[in-house]
Amino acid sequence: MNFNFNMEEFIKKFENSCHKVQKKTFSRNEVITSYINKRNQFCILIKGNADLVRYDLNGNRTIVEHFSKNDVFGEVFYMITTNNELLVEAREKCEVLFYHYDDIRNKCRNNCKFHQELSEDLPELILNKVTNLNMRIELLTKRSIRDKLIGYFNMLSTRNLNKTFSLPFSLTDLADYLSVDRSAMMRELKLLKEDGFIKKNGKRITLVYK
Amino acid sequence: MNFNFNMEEFIKKFENSCHKVQKKTFSRNEVITSYINKRNQFCILIKGNADLVRYDLNGNRTIVEHFSKNDVFGEVFYMITTNNELLVEAREKCEVLFYHYDDIRNKCRNNCKFHQELSEDLPELILNKVTNLNMRIELLTKRSIRDKLIGYFNMLSTRNLNKTFSLPFSLTDLADYLSVDRSAMMRELKLLKEDGFIKKNGKRITLVYK
DNA sequence: TTTTTTCTGTTGCAAAAGCAACATTTTTTC
DNA sequence: GAAAAAATGTTGCTTTTGCAACAGAAAAAA
Numbered sequence: 064m065n066f067n068f069n070m071e072e073f074i075k076k077f078e079n080s081c082h083k084v085q086k087k088t089f090s091r092n093e094v095i096t097s098y099i100n101k102r103n104q105f106c107i108l109i110k111g112n113a114d115l116v117r118y119d120l121n122g123n124r125t126i127v128e129h130f131s132k133n134d135v136f137g138e139v140f141y142m143i144t145t146n147n148e149l150l151v152e153a154r155e156k157c158e159v160l161f162y163h164y165d166d167i168r169n170k171c172r173n174n175c176k177f178h179q180e181l182s183e184d185l186p187e188l189i190l191n192k193v194t195n196l197n198m199r200i201e202l203l204t205k206r207s208i209r210d211k212l213i214g215y216f217n218m219l220s221t222r223n224l225n226k227t228f229s230l231p232f233s234l235t236d237l238a239d240y241l242s243v244d245r246s247a248m249m250r251e252l253k254l255l256k257e258d259g260f261i262k263k264n265g266k267r268i269t270l271v272y273k
Numbered sequence: 274m275n276f277n278f279n280m281e282e283f284i285k286k287f288e289n290s291c292h293k294v295q296k297k298t299f300s301r302n303e304v305i306t307s308y309i310n311k312r313n314q315f316c317i318l319i320k321g322n323a324d325l326v327r328y329d330l331n332g333n334r335t336i337v338e339h340f341s342k343n344d345v346f347g348e349v350f351y352m353i354t355t356n357n358e359l360l361v362e363a364r365e366k367c368e369v370l371f372y373h374y375d376d377i378r379n380k381c382r383n384n385c386k387f388h389q390e391l392s393e394d395l396p397e398l399i400l401n402k403v404t405n406l407n408m409r410i411e412l413l414t415k416r417s418i419r420d421k422l423i424g425y426f427n428m429l430s431t432r433n434l435n436k437t438f439s440l441p442f443s444l445t446d447l448a449d450y451l452s453v454d455r456s457a458m459m460r461e462l463k464l465l466k467e468d469g470f471i472k473k474n475g476k477r478i479t480l481v482y483k
Numbered sequence: 484t485t486t487t488t489t490c491t492g493t494t495g496c497a498a499a500a501g502c503a504a505c506a507t508t509t510t511t512t513c
Numbered sequence: 514g515a516a517a518a519a520a521t522g523t524t525g526c527t528t529t530t531g532c533a534a535c536a537g538a539a540a541a542a543a
Contacts, residue, residue, distance in 0.1 A: 091541090117414070125414045127407075142404040144411070144431060145424075168396065186378065189399045194352040196406040197337075201354070203413040204327070204335045204452040206501085208530075214355075221354060235490060242414040244531045249492060251530095265539095301511095416531085418500070445520060454501045459522060461500090475509095 070107075070133040081175035085161040089113075089153040096137070098149035104137040105164040111157030112231065116239075118148045126240040128199070129231060135188055139164040154232065203242060208251045211241045216261065220270050230266040291385035295371040299323075299363040306347070308359035314347040315374040321367030322441065326449075328358045336450040338409070339441060345398055349374045364442065413452060418461045421451045426471065430480050440476040 086109075089095050095113055096104065108130050115128040115136060127149070130136055136151060143149070162178075167185060171178035181188075198218060205211045215237075219228045230237060234252075238245035255261045262269040296319075299305050305323055306314065318340050325338040325346060337359070340346055346361060353359070372388075377395060381388040391398075408428060415421045425447075429438045440447060444462075448455035465471045472479040 117411075121416070123416060127410060127414065139400065140403045141407050144408065144428060185396045186399060189396060189403060190349065192403055193350045193399060193406065196403065196410065197351050198354065200337060200406065200409060200413065201327070203410065204337065206331070206333060206452065218354060233490060234492095242416065245491090246493075246532075247530050250494095253492080443520060444522095455521090456502075456523080457500045460524095463522080 070109075081171055081173050081177045083163070083166055083171055083173060083175075084177065087159050087161065089157045089159065091153060091155050093153045093157075095151040095153055095157065095159055097151075098138045098141050098143060101138045103139060103164045105139045105162040105167060106135065106137040106151075107160040107162075108132060108134050108136065109158045109160060112154040113151055113157055113159075114154060114232075114236070115149065115151050118150075119145075120147070124239050125242055126232075126236055128195075129240065131231070134195075135192060137162075137164075140192065208241070208243050208248055209255065211243065212248070212251060212255060213260070215241065216268055216270055219268075226271075227267065227269040230268065233266075291376075291381055291383050291387045293373070293376055293381055293383060293385075294387065297369055297371065299367045299369065301363060301365050303363045303367075305361040305363055305367065305369055307361075308348045308351050308353060311348045313349060313374045315349050315372040315377060316345065316347040316361075317370040317372075318342060318344050318346070319368045319370060322364040323361055323367055323369075324364060324442075324446070325359065325361050328360075330357070334449050335452055336442075336446055338405075339450065341441065344405075345402060347372075347374075350402065418451070418453050418458055419465065421453065422458070422461060422465060423470070425451065426478055426480055429478075436481075437477065437479040440478065443476075 087095075089111075096106065098115075110132060113130045113136075114126045115130070117125045117127050119125070128136065130151070141149070162181075166178050167182050202211055202214050202218070205214050216228075219230070220226055222228075232240070234249065235245055238248045241248065252261075252263065256263055259271055261271060297305075299321075306316065308325075320342060323340045323346075324336045325340070327335045327337050329335070338346065340361070351359070372391075376388050377392050412421055412424050412428070415424050426438075429440070430436055432438075442450070444459065445455055448458045451458065462471075462473065466473055469481055471481060
């Protein structure tokens with residue numbers, strides 16, 4: 064989370080807040096929400112990890128977005144065009160705040176401080192999402208599996224300020240995130256190791272050249 | 274452009290407005306802006322068509338985003354991570370408004386009505402961009418060239434409320450937009466015609482089944 | 484702690500996509 | 514209106530990716 068908005072402080076204020084905000088808890092593999100006819104839905108993940116997942120007609124599974132602490136999601140960000148299933152699934156124990164976007168925009172009828180503050184920081188929150196999506200597009204437009212892997216590893220490395228970092232999900236999920244075949248990705252990963260570009264120990268990766 | 278914000282009306286008001294906003298005109302193939310160290314840049318395309326284009330080290334050209342009338346762009350939406358060249362290029366004669374994002378957010382020092390109004394509608398403007406980017410990601414995550422083409426055509430058809438529509442750019446550019454090899458795409462396009470999924474006459478496409 | 488499920492790693496083969504090259508048509512520029 | 518540049522359409526060949534299948538390791542559930 065960049066910009067001025069301090070999510071931590073914000074969450075603390077939640078204690079004595081508007082009753083229109085709902086806080087819910089989810090356990091591993093539970094569906095947090097499905098994207099269908101909830102155009103007004105706006106959520107903040109305040110604890111845990113979750114994925115926006117698409118299941119298409121060919122049986123392919125795609126991880127459209129990966130969410131971690133303080134990320135925002137919800138159908139207000141998405142225009143449903145196909146009839147593919149779009150679900151936000153909890154990867155681990157999650158806590159989520161549910162809002163109606165209108166309450167943030169047009170001020171909640173209760174006129175509560177909580178919504179008002181969120182409203183003020185809304186542009187930065189959404190702008191942050193835009194930069195994340197642009198990074199994702201940059202990855203997906205790379206032409207080969209190798210370039211996608213290297214691009215993703217570079218991003219994690221930069222974000223971590225370290226040449227060594229952990230993958231935030233399993234290799235199976237990574238393939239679904241990069242939108243490539245898992246076995247082909249494993250093959251490429253092996254070649255990257257053999258060619259000396261990376262070292263790998265489970266989910267722990269080290270970039271050898273940068 | 275969805276939501277309440279009426280860009281047309283807004284542009285009209287521009288006449289007697291804040292002098293901090295710059296309006297510039299570009300001709301075909303001119304570079305409108307390059308994304309590098311202008312973190313504060315926020316632009317609105319008020320006339321024409323333009324593309325955000327990336328040139329990578331392998332000589333590949335990718336159309337990252339396609340902008341038409343009323344779309345917003347600028348480095349404020351982008352986190353530069355690689356040293357690839359990122360340019361916004363005019364496809365035809367364009368008119369562009371240049372802002373500083375801070376002037377919109379923190380109110381312009383002139384405290385002008387123009388910036389104030391834009392500021393109020395900012396969340397919808399950015400949200401609109403988010404839904405566009407999500408659509409783009411949905412396209413890019415399709416596994417085959419055929420699925421990408423069909424997905425893109427469906428989107429254009431839906432947007433046009435018609436099974437017949439025109440491609441907004443050349444086939445060469447379409448390949449760069451879908452991030453695939455042009456000749457492979459041409460082959461697939463031919464197969465789509467032969468299999469009776471589409472009819473094609475220049476840039477005019479008709480979806481036969483939907 | 485044991486059982487069940489999921490994930491990792493690998494392979495041979497098939498299919499899809501990329502590359503290079505060229506002729507032809509269309510568009511732009513002068 | 515002629516010349517130059519760019520886009521379209523096509524093909525043969527090569528490389529990359531996907532698919533299917535399976536064994537062993539690791540993780541989750543009972």
